[in-house]
Amino acid sequence: MSDPQKHETMLEVTNLKKSFSGFVATNDVSFTVEKDRTTAVIGPNGAGKSTLFNLITGHLLPDHGKVVLEGRDITGIAPHKICGMGMARSFQRTNIFPKLTVYDNIQAAFIAHGGRGLDMWGVANRQFRDKTESMIEQLALRDVARTIAGEMSHGAQKQVELGIALAGEPRILLLDEPTAGMSAQETHESIALLDRIAKARGLTLLFTEHDMEVVFSISHKIAVLHQGRIIATGTPDEVRNNEEVRRVYLGGDKH
Ligand SMILES: Nc1ncnc2c1ncn2[C@@H]1O[C@H](COP(=O)(O)OP(=O)(O)OP(=O)(O)O)[C@@H](O)[C@H]1O
Ligand SMILES: [Mg+2]
Numbered sequence: 001m002s003d004p005q006k007h008e009t010m011l012e013v014t015n016l017k018k019s020f021s022g023f024v025a026t027n028d029v030s031f032t033v034e035k036d037r038t039t040a041v042i043g044p045n046g047a048g049k050s051t052l053f054n055l056i057t058g059h060l061l062p063d064h065g066k067v068v069l070e071g072r073d074i075t076g077i078a079p080h081k082i083c084g085m086g087m088a089r090s091f092q093r094t095n096i097f098p099k100l101t102v103y104d105n106i107q108a109a110f111i112a113h114g115g116r117g118l119d120m121w122g123v124a125n126r127q128f129r130d131k132t133e134s135m136i137e138q139l140a141l142r143d144v145a146r147t148i149a150g151e152m153s154h155g156a157q158k159q160v161e162l163g164i165a166l167a168g169e170p171r172i173l174l175l176d177e178p179t180a181g182m183s184a185q186e187t188h189e190s191i192a193l194l195d196r197i198a199k200a201r202g203l204t205l206l207f208t209e210h211d212m213e214v215v216f217s218i219s220h221k222i223a224v225l226h227q228g229r230i231i232a233t234g235t236p237d238e239v240r241n242n243e244e245v246r247r248v249y250l251g252g253d254k255h
Contacts (some may be wrong), residue, residue: 006163007034010172011087011205016065025051026062027170027228033172033221038101038198038205040215043225044249049208050092052225053176056206057089060084069172088170094157096164098150105149105160107132109167135163135236138197156184162194166201173198175207179214187211191218216240224249 008088011033016027025048033039041049054060056067058079066075074082097105110128139159144152149160158178165173178194179187196203209215215222215236222239224232226229228247232242237247 001209007037009033010035010037010070011056011206012068013052013056014066014068016052017062017063017229018051018055018060024228026055027231029065029225029228031223031230031233033204033206035204036202037220038195038197038207038218038222039223040211040219040224041186041206041208041225042212042215042249047225048228049225050176051228053089053174053208054098057087057174083099083144083168083170086169086171087174088165088172089174090158090161090165090170090176090178092180094154094161096160100149101146101165102149102156102160102163103136103145104153106135106163106167109164113168135166138200139163140193153186155182155190158182158190159193162190166197170203172204172206175205177208177210179209179211187214194218 009032013032014030016026017024027048029048029052043049043053051060055062058074058077058081061076066073066097068074069082069085069087072085074085074087075212083227097108100108107128110131114128136142139162139164141156141159144156149157152160162175162178175194179190182190194205195218197203205218217238222232222234222236223230224239231248232239232245234242240250
């Protein structure tokens, strides 16, 4: 506690294992995510990144190992309950209501998190409206608030998905390839926005990403997965200079 550099542990994953009909997708994975830090999980296609996220968020049950969120064992707990404990996520494939407007997508998320005793026409409605407006403002979606979400660019849809995840007011947010399918410009803008929001809200981020420029620009810590195992964990510099990581993933001259 006396060391200002030392961050509290937000999430701890210990010896996680998951097989699919004999194929080991997650093999004895252990790592920690520190509070208020940005942590990336990287690795080639099929390394097990999405599976790991599914194990952490309760979408998959591990064969072995545990997941501890802020000191509480959450292994085997249902996703919506984990969500209620302060963990939100976005999926590799965009997960929004494509036929609703941007505004309605985000308001629906606030209502979903609003709990019981909902009075749609009274105080609650006003409260959700204010929260929705302020989220739309924060995500720079004001100009497209009345646009049908499914008709927007992929980058903008991802922004809406981020708003939906943030509506739960999480303390930790997991993002599975947040910039997949985005143009260079969209990638740049959305990462700058994400970084800003994380800092403003004191949000802990855990994300997977194939764009190494993004990974190395915003991460405090990087874990490298290869064939279901963690082969390195460390600061961006440590990972960049790790022999095995260079051999199996980063390649000789790219970084
Ligand atoms: N439900 C499942 N049933 C069977 N095999 C699965 C299942 N989910 C994942 N796998 C396998 O587990 C391995 C890891 O998959 P996963 O989707 O976690 O990789 P990833 O690192 O997220 O890859 P990508 O970078 O392509 O998103 C792959 O070989 C995949 O085919
Ligand atoms: Mg994946």
